[in-house]
Amino acid sequence: MTTLLEASNLIKRFALPRTGSMFGAKHTPEVFAVEDVSFSIAEGETVGLVGESGCGKSTLVRLLSRLLDQTSGNLFFEGNNIGAVPAHAFGRRPERANIQLVFQDPTDSLNPHLLAFDAIADPIRRLKPMSRAALEARVIEVARLCGTPEHLLQRYPHQLSGGQKARVGIARALAVEPRLLILDEPTSALDVSVQVRILHLLDDLKRRLGLSYLFVSHDLNVVRLLCNRVLVMYAGKIVESGPTDAIFNAPAHPYTKALLSAIPQLEADETRPRIRLSGEPVSPVDPDPRVCRFQSRCPKSAPRCSEIMPVLTSVGSEHYVACHFPEGR
Numbered sequence: 001m002t003t004l005l006e007a008s009n010l011i012k013r014f015a016l017p018r019t020g021s022m023f024g025a026k027h028t029p030e031v032f033a034v035e036d037v038s039f040s041i042a043e044g045e046t047v048g049l050v051g052e053s054g055c056g057k058s059t060l061v062r063l064l065s066r067l068l069d070q071t072s073g074n075l076f077f078e079g080n081n082i083g084a085v086p087a088h089a090f091g092r093r094p095e096r097a098n099i100q101l102v103f104q105d106p107t108d109s110l111n112p113h114l115l116a117f118d119a120i121a122d123p124i125r126r127l128k129p130m131s132r133a134a135l136e137a138r139v140i141e142v143a144r145l146c147g148t149p150e151h152l153l154q155r156y157p158h159q160l161s162g163g164q165k166a167r168v169g170i171a172r173a174l175a176v177e178p179r180l181l182i183l184d185e186p187t188s189a190l191d192v193s194v195q196v197r198i199l200h201l202l203d204d205l206k207r208r209l210g211l212s213y214l215f216v217s218h219d220l221n222v223v224r225l226l227c228n229r230v231l232v233m234y235a236g237k238i239v240e241s242g243p244t245d246a247i248f249n250a251p252a253h254p255y256t257k258a259l260l261s262a263i264p265q266l267e268a269d270e271t272r273p274r275i276r277l278s279g280e281p282v283s284p285v286d287p288d289p290r291v292c293r294f295q296s297r298c299p300k301s302a303p304r305c306s307e308i309m310p311v312l313t314s315v316g317s318e319h320y321v322a323c324h325f326p327e328g329r
Contacts, residue, residue, distance in 0.1 A: 001042035003078075004212050005064070005099075005180055010037045010073035010083075012059055016285065031284050033059040035236040037073075038312075041180065046206065046213040048227035048244070050220060050259065054284075056236040057216050061184050064214065065101045066090040077180075097127045097176035104185040106165035110157040116143075116168045117153035123176050138175065145208075146171040147201060163194040170201070174209070182214045187222075199226065220263050224248050229318075232256045235282055235293035238312065242319030252321040254298050292324075300325045 012034040018026040034056045041047050049057055062068035064075065066087050075083030082095060090096060100123075103109035110119050120139045124130065130138070140150055146167045157165055166186065173181055183202065187195040203226060206213060217223050223230060223244070230247040232240040232255065240253040251257045258275040279297040287293065295305040304324050312320040 001045065003040045004043050004045075005214075006040040006076040007064065008038050008074040008076065010034055010060070010063055010075065011071045012063055012068065013071045029285050032236050032287055033284065034063060034070075037233075037236075037238050039231055039238065039241060041212050041214060043179075043212055044206075044210055045229065046215055046227045048223035048230040049214060049216045049233060050218070050223055050230060051233035052259070053218075054281075055233045057233055058184070060233070061101070061182055061214075061216060065099055065182050066096070067101075094127065097123075098179045099182065100173035100176065100178040100180070101182045101184065102170055102173050102186045105189045106162065106169045107157065107189070109169055110165055112157050114156070115153065116148070116155055116157070116160065119157075119168055120153070120172045120175050123172060127176050139171075142171045142175050143168075145174065145205070161194075162190050163197065166190060166194070166198050167201070170198075170205070174205070178211070180212045180214070182216070184216045185218065188218065202226075220248075220260065232259065235287070236284060237293055237322065239294065239323070240321045241312065242316065246316055246319045250316075250319075250327075252315045252319065252326040253294075253323050254300055254327065255294050256321075257327055292322075294323075 013030040013032055016029045016031065018028045037060060039047070049060070051057055059068070063070050066082060066085070069087045070083060073083065074081055077095065077098060080095070082090065085093065114122070117139055120143060121135055124135055124138060139153065143150065143153055148164065148167045148171060152160065152164060160168065186202070187198050190198060199222060205211060215223065215227055227244050229242065230244050231238050232247070232253065234255050240247065240251065240256045247256065248260060251260055258277050261273065261275040277297045282293050282296055290307055290309055292298070292305040292310055295301050298305065302325065310322045310324050312322045315321050315326055
């Protein structure tokens with residue numbers, strides 16, 4: 001498959017206010033939000049990104065969608081280094097249309113002062129200017145594609161249901177014909193019955209339009225159903241990546257195994273044990289670069305984990321894990 005998006009050694013650190021020391025010198029502490037992240041997304045592929053709250057998923061999404069500049073590393077789209085373009089300038093470039101974002105909360109992401117029509121039309125006006133007639137036709141076309149009747153386009157967000165607002169948000173992202181959609185927990189703010197319909201819509205749109213997705217979610221069952229590959233993130237680093245079946249059926253990282261054990265059991269006779277992690281999560285402020293981020297909570301922790309940071313290593317076909325003592329080996 002042709003590579004669409006490629007992240008190479010992405011790092012994002014946020015400086016905190018300087019602190020004094022006993023010797024009078026000042027040190028600028030940093031939050032290590034994203035640390036040395038590399039992966040790719042192929043044309044037509046859906047890649048899942050999972051991990052607990054605070055692990056860096058949202059920061060990574062902002063880097064990939066060029067809403068935030070990386071501290072170092074590169075980001076390529078179809079071979080072009082879009083990471084070299086400052087985020088403030090990228091938003092005005094034609095390439096902006098190729099990568100669009102569907103936000104977590106459809107209510108907060110829609111301007112309350114804009115009609116649904118104008119919410120969908122706004123990115124077209126900014127990135128793909130066209131005649132008034134062509135603009136109206138495009139908005140109606142993409143709205144219908146997302147299941148939004150034409151009469152709803154003349155309503156404000158507060159006049160729409162949660163599911164209707166979600167469809168407008170998806171239509172807005174599709175209006176400029178992107179190649180990649182970044183879905184940042186697109187159904188978490190919706191009722192369960194509405195979630196199912198929106199997920200079916202996203203799956204249908206992917207097949208009909210040939211889209212690629214980065215699907216960020218806490219719902220591991222949904223990730224298992226929709227994604228071709230999965231990235232597992234912990235404390236700013238990718239600790240495991242691989243085909244969905246390999247991740248769910250043979251997790252190699254202790255954190256992945258613990259994460260999957262929290263999935264609700266659907267069958268009464270399932271006996272999968274719930275793994276409860278002890279210890280405190282590592283602080284994201286100036287962590288020791290030699291120490292495994294998971295070391296303080298890992299049941300397999302050993303002296304080596306405090307001396308050498310593990311790197312992603314192959315444990316199977318396209319299956320990689322950053323652990324000195326991977327599961328089953």
